[in-house]
Amino acid sequence: MPPLARSLELCEQAHLTVWQPIVSALLGATLVALDRKDDGVALLREAVRRAEALGVMAYLARWTVHLGEGLLAGGDVAAARATADRAMELSLAHGERAHEAMAWRLIGDIAARGDVRDLSTAREAYEQALALGDELGLRPLVARTHFNLGQLQRRLGLLEDAEAHAARAVVLFADMGLRYWLEQSEPELKALGHLVIVARSNVDLFEYLRRQFAGDPEIILDRRQSPGPHAGRAERRHHAVDGALRTRGLAVVIPQE
Numbered sequence: 001m002p003p004l005a006r007s008l009e010l011c012e013q014a015h016l017t018v019w020q021p022i023v024s025a026l027l028g029a030t031l032v033a034l035d036r037k038d039d040g041v042a043l044l045r046e047a048v049r050r051a052e053a054l055g056v057m058a059y060l061a062r063w064t065v066h067l068g069e070g071l072l073a074g075g076d077v078a079a080a081r082a083t084a085d086r087a088m089e090l091s092l093a094h095g096e097r098a099h100e101a102m103a104w105r106l107i108g109d110i111a112a113r114g115d116v117r118d119l120s121t122a123r124e125a126y127e128q129a130l131a132l133g134d135e136l137g138l139r140p141l142v143a144r145t146h147f148n149l150g151q152l153q154r155r156l157g158l159l160e161d162a163e164a165h166a167a168r169a170v171v172l173f174a175d176m177g178l179r180y181w182l183e184q185s186e187p188e189l190k191a192l193g194h195l196v197i198v199a200r201s202n203v204d205l206f207e208y209l210r211r212q213f214a215g216d217p218e219i220i221l222d223r224r225q226s227p228g229p230h231a232g233r234a235e236r237r238h239h240a241v242d243g244a245l246r247t248r249g250l251a252v253v254i255p256q257e
Helices: 003-013 020-033 037-054 060-073 077-093 097-112 116-136 139-155 159-176 179-192 203-213 233-248
Strands: 195-198 218-221 250-252
Touching (some): 003 020, 020 060, 037 060, 060 077, 060 097, 077 097, 097 116, 116 139, 139 179, 159 179, 159 203, 159 233, 179 203, 195 203, 233 250
Parallel strands (some): 195 218
Antiparallel strands (some): 195 250
C-alpha cells in the first residue's frame, strides 16, 4: 500500500481526526496529479470539510487551493472559481502570503480557461502570484507560474515574452529536479521552436535536457563565437540569444517569419 494511503488508513483506525485532513489533502492532490480526478477530488472535499468542522485553520487555505485545482482539472470551472475565491479569502484573513500566492496562480489558471476577454485577468493573476512567489522564495510556484505565463503569452501571440517565461520555467524545473513539469514543458518548447540553446557554463543542464527531450526539440550547447562590430539582423539576433543565455542560461530560438 502506498505510504499516503497507509497513513490515511492509520488515521482512520486510530481516530486521529486532527491529522486526517492533512493526509486526505496530500493524497487527494497526488491522485489528481495521477489523473484519478474523481478519487482525488473526493478526498480533497473531505479534507476541507473535516478541517472546517474541527476549526483547524492552519493550511485550510492550501487544502482549498488543492481542491480548486482538482475541480478545474475535472472541468468544473464554476466550482473551481468559487473555491479559488474561498482560498483567497482564507489566505488574506489569516495573513498566509504563500497560500495567497497559490490562490493567485489558481485564479490565473481558471481565467486562462476562458475566452480572450479573460486573458488579461489571467495575466494579472499570474503576475501577482509571481511577485509574491519571488518575494517569498517559493521556487516551485515561481517555476509553474512562469510556465503558465509562457503558455498565456504564446496564446496572445507575444512569442518573445512566451519564450522568456518558458525558458525560465524549464531552467527552474531542471534545477529542482521536477521531472513531471519538465515533461509538461516539452510541448510548449516545441510550439515555440525546435532549437534550444543552453549556456556553455551549464553543461549539467544541457545533459539533463538532452536526455529528457530525446532530440525534439533539439538541445545544443552554446559554442558560437561573438559577432563582429558591424552587426546585421542575424548578429542582432545573436546578441538577443547571448542576453538570454546570460540572464537565464537557456534560450529557445523562435523561427523568423
